[in-house]
Amino acid sequence: MRGLPRLWRDRRSPLRPARLSLVDRLRTGSSGLRARPTRVVLSALGIAIGIAAMVAVVGVSSSGQAELDQRIARLGTNLLSVTPGENLFGEAAKLPEEARGRIDRMPEVEHTSQVEQVSGANVYRSDLVPSAESGGIAAYGVDLDLLEAVRAEVAEGTWLNGATSDHPAVVLGASAAGRLGVDRITPDTLVLIGDTYFSVVGVLERSELAPELDNAALVGQRIAEEVLGAKGEASTVYVRIDPEHVERVRDEVGRNANPEKPNEVRVSRPSDALEAQQAADQTFQGLLLGLGGLALLVGGVGVANTMVISVLERRGEIGLRRALGATRRDIRGQFLVEAMALSALGGVFGVLLGSLATAGYALLRGWPVSLPWWAGAGAVVATVAIGAVAGIVPALRAAAQHPTEALGTA
Incomplete structure (x- = not known):
C-alpha cells in the first residue's frame, strides 16, 4: 500500500x-x-x-x-545679404558707396556682387497699361556677376553680358515675367521701364536665396544710371564667405560695410529662411x-x-x-x-x-x-x-x- x-x-x-x-x-x-x-x-x-x-x-x-x-548643398549656406537698416530716428538708412570695396578686402570673403533698386522706375508691358497697374515689379541695376553670387539660373534666353548690359536690355525674374505675360522671348519682346522700352533677353528661374529678384527687372548698372536715373548706391550686397568662417565673420561684415554706423547695416543669411x-x-x-x-x-x-x-x-x-x-x-x-x-x-x-x-x-x-x-x-x-x-x-x-x-x- x-x-x-x-x-x-x-x-x-x-x-x-x-x-x-x-x-x-x-x-x-x-x-x-x-x-x-x-x-x-x-x-x-x-x-x-x-x-x-x-x-x-x-x-x-x-x-x-x-x-x-x-x-542647401547646391546653393550653399555661406551667402550673406547686406542691406541698409534704420537709423536712430527710425528712418531708412543707406549703405556707403565704399561698402562693397571694404567687404571685398576681408580675407574670408570669396565673392561679392551688388544690386541697386531704382526708385520711380516702374515696369509695364507697354505704355497702354494704366500707371496704377505696375504689379509691384521693381527695376534693379545689377553687376554681371550677380548670378554667380546668388547661384541663380536662367530659365530662358541669356543673362546680361558685356554688350547687352550697356544697352536697353533686361532680364526678368520668374514672377515678373508671369505678371508681364512674357511666356517666350523673341527679338520683338519688349517691356517699358520708366519711359524707355527694353528688350527682354532672358528670364530667370526662381531664386531661392534672393527671392526679391523674382519680381524684378534686372538691367546693367551702367544703363540703369544713364537711362533710369540710378545713383550708384547699393541697396543689397551679396557676399560669399569661406564656409568655415561664416559664423565668425557674419557680424564683422556689417562693421566693415559701415564702420561709422554699423547699427544701420542689416546682415542676414538667406539659407536660414529655408531651414x-x-x-x-x-x-x-x-x-x-x-x-x-x-x-x-x-x-x-x-x-x-x-x-x-x-x-x-x-x-x-x-x-x-x-x-x-x-x-x-x-x-x-x-x-x-x-x-x-x-x-x-x-x-x-x-x-x-x-x-x-x-x-x-x-x-x-x-x-x-x-x-x-x-x-x-x-x-x-x-x-x-x-x-x-x-x-x-x-x-x-x-x-x-x-x-x-x-x-x-x-
Missing part, C-alpha cells in the same frame, strides 16, 4: 499534456484568421490606416528634409503624426472588439479543446497570438501603403524618396504591441471558461 502513491505518480506523469511549441501556437492562432477572412480584413484595415498615415508622414518629412539638404521653413513644416507634421496615432488607437479598439466577438462565437471550440487536454495557457496563447497576428497583418499592409504614398508624393514633387528603415520596423513592432494589449482581455476570458460550460453553450 505504501508503494501505491509512488505508482500513481509514475503513471500520471505520462498523461500530462505536452506544451505547444511556438510553431504550433502560430498555426492554431492563424487558423482563426483564415476561417473569417472578411472580418480579418475589416479589422486589419483600421490598423493599416493608422500605420499608413504615420509612415507616410515620416516618409514625406524625411524626403522633404533630403530635398532641402540637396538644395526655418522646414522647421515650420515639421511642426505641422507632428500634428499629422498625432492624428495617425489616434487612427492607430481606434484600430486597436477594433481588434479588441473582434477578438471579444471571436471568443463568444467559438465557445464550443474552446470547450472541445479543453476537453481534449488543452490547458488554460494554450487557450490564452492561441487567442493572444491571433490578436497579435491580426494587428501585424494590418501593420505590414499599412507600411506598404505608407511607403507607396511616400514614393508617389516625393516623385510628384521631384524629391528624392527617403524613408527611414526604423519607420517601417517600428510600425510593425508597434502594431504587434497594440495587438497584444488589445487581445489580452479576450484571451484571459477565453482561458477562464470551464470545458463543460463551454460545450454546453455550443
Whole structure:
C-alpha cells in the first residue's frame, strides 16, 4: 500500500499534456484568421490606416528634409545679404558707396556682387497699361556677376553680358515675367521701364536665396544710371564667405560695410529662411503624426472588439479543446497570438501603403524618396504591441471558461 502513491505518480506523469511549441501556437492562432477572412480584413484595415498615415508622414518629412539638404548643398549656406537698416530716428538708412570695396578686402570673403533698386522706375508691358497697374515689379541695376553670387539660373534666353548690359536690355525674374505675360522671348519682346522700352533677353528661374529678384527687372548698372536715373548706391550686397568662417565673420561684415554706423547695416543669411521653413513644416507634421496615432488607437479598439466577438462565437471550440487536454495557457496563447497576428497583418499592409504614398508624393514633387528603415520596423513592432494589449482581455476570458460550460453553450 505504501508503494501505491509512488505508482500513481509514475503513471500520471505520462498523461500530462505536452506544451505547444511556438510553431504550433502560430498555426492554431492563424487558423482563426483564415476561417473569417472578411472580418480579418475589416479589422486589419483600421490598423493599416493608422500605420499608413504615420509612415507616410515620416516618409514625406524625411524626403522633404533630403530635398532641402540637396538644395542647401547646391546653393550653399555661406551667402550673406547686406542691406541698409534704420537709423536712430527710425528712418531708412543707406549703405556707403565704399561698402562693397571694404567687404571685398576681408580675407574670408570669396565673392561679392551688388544690386541697386531704382526708385520711380516702374515696369509695364507697354505704355497702354494704366500707371496704377505696375504689379509691384521693381527695376534693379545689377553687376554681371550677380548670378554667380546668388547661384541663380536662367530659365530662358541669356543673362546680361558685356554688350547687352550697356544697352536697353533686361532680364526678368520668374514672377515678373508671369505678371508681364512674357511666356517666350523673341527679338520683338519688349517691356517699358520708366519711359524707355527694353528688350527682354532672358528670364530667370526662381531664386531661392534672393527671392526679391523674382519680381524684378534686372538691367546693367551702367544703363540703369544713364537711362533710369540710378545713383550708384547699393541697396543689397551679396557676399560669399569661406564656409568655415561664416559664423565668425557674419557680424564683422556689417562693421566693415559701415564702420561709422554699423547699427544701420542689416546682415542676414538667406539659407536660414529655408531651414526655418522646414522647421515650420515639421511642426505641422507632428500634428499629422498625432492624428495617425489616434487612427492607430481606434484600430486597436477594433481588434479588441473582434477578438471579444471571436471568443463568444467559438465557445464550443474552446470547450472541445479543453476537453481534449488543452490547458488554460494554450487557450490564452492561441487567442493572444491571433490578436497579435491580426494587428501585424494590418501593420505590414499599412507600411506598404505608407511607403507607396511616400514614393508617389516625393516623385510628384521631384524629391528624392527617403524613408527611414526604423519607420517601417517600428510600425510593425508597434502594431504587434497594440495587438497584444488589445487581445489580452479576450484571451484571459477565453482561458477562464470551464470545458463543460463551454460545450454546453455550443
